[in-house]
Amino acid sequence: MLLAPAVYAQKKMAAKQQPQQPRHLSKEEQEAQRRKEIDDSIPFFRGVQVKIDAIGLVQKAVSDYGQYEAGVRVNFKDKYFPVVEFGLGKADHREVTTAISYHTSAPYAKIGMDFNIMKNKHDIYRAYIGARLAGTSFKYDLDNPAIIDPVYGGNYPVHEQGVKAKYTWMEALAGIDAKIYGPIHLGWSVRYYRHLSHDDGALGNVWYVPGFGKQASTRIGGTFDIIVEL
Numbered sequence: 001m002l003l004a005p006a007v008y009a010q011k012k013m014a015a016k017q018q019p020q021q022p023r024h025l026s027k028e029e030q031e032a033q034r035r036k037e038i039d040d041s042i043p044f045f046r047g048v049q050v051k052i053d054a055i056g057l058v059q060k061a062v063s064d065y066g067q068y069e070a071g072v073r074v075n076f077k078d079k080y081f082p083v084v085e086f087g088l089g090k091a092d093h094r095e096v097t098t099a100i101s102y103h104t105s106a107p108y109a110k111i112g113m114d115f116n117i118m119k120n121k122h123d124i125y126r127a128y129i130g131a132r133l134a135g136t137s138f139k140y141d142l143d144n145p146a147i148i149d150p151v152y153g154g155n156y157p158v159h160e161q162g163v164k165a166k167y168t169w170m171e172a173l174a175g176i177d178a179k180i181y182g183p184i185h186l187g188w189s190v191r192y193y194r195h196l197s198h199d200d201g202a203l204g205n206v207w208y209v210p211g212f213g214k215q216a217s218t219r220i221g222g223t224f225d226i227i228v229e230l
Contacts, residue, residue: 042122046075051187051227056087065091065208069223073114078121081114085132089210091140099145106138108211110171124179128189132171136210139164142203163201167209170194177227185227194218 053069060066069087076082086109094101114130144158175189195217200206206215213219 042077044077046078048230049073049075049081049185049227050230051225053087053223053225055222055224060090064093065089065214067108067211069211071110071225075229078126079116081116081128081130083110083112083114083130083132085110085112085134087211089136089138089208089212091208091210093207101143102140102207104138104140104206104208104210106136106210108134108136108138110134110211112171114173114175126177128173128175128177130173130175130189132173132191133168134171134211135166135168136212137164137166138210140201140206140208158203160203163203164199165201165206165209166197166199167212168196168198169212170196175223177225179229183229185225185229187223187225187227189223189225191221191223192218193221 049072051071051073053067053071056067056069058066060068067087067089069085071083071085073081073083086107088105088107090105092101092103110132111134112130112132114128116126117129118125118127139162141161142158142163143160171191171193173189173191175187177185177187179185193212195209195212198209208214213221
């Protein structure tokens with residue numbers, strides 16, 4: 001009877017000393033573990049992208065307004081992409097029926113962040129959501145040869161040059177980019193624009209805002225980016 005507790009203690013100690021069998025991981029757990037190991041091995045700074053928007057170039061070539069836009073995007077862990085975009089917006093517009101003409105040429109700038117929402121962050125394909133804060137300060141010329149005076153009647157011409165205006169707006173976007181060859185990527189984005197504040201100047205309601213587009217409170221646009229990854 002006195003030996004029973006000693007035997008039980010020996011069996012318990014032997015059971016503790018036996019190696020524990022590893023738990024079998026599911027396929028999902030194995031894949032998550034593999035991605036974590038890859039992610040842990042990836043350096044924080046992954047490089048810089050330089051990009052040019054082709055849609056603005058084509059738009060300016062085939063119409064009377066458009067922009068030349070480029071940008072720099074920094075890659076952190078293939079997840080976070082701080083970005084700066086800058087460009088030159090131009091318009092040389094003349095209404096055929098009214099002979100009203102509008103001219104402007106001015107720079108604009110945007111700053112924001114893109115987030116890679118792909119499950120596999122380190123794939124050669126990326127899907128983004130992002131946001132931008134943008135602004136421009138510009139001057140425009142307006143020529144209207146025949147405005148009707150609402151009080152006294154009759155026509156009188158308006159020729160204004162260097163009218164000052166300011167705009168700030170935000171952009172929400174979704175986009176993708178894909179590696180084509182070596183450091184060359186192509187990217188597409190769809191953007192929702194909404195103005196935040198504006199000063200149209202003395203004449204009011206400018207026809208075109210550099211970087212934003214035709215005057216409106218909101219609009220939908222997009223980019224087609226040619227990207228070089230450094």
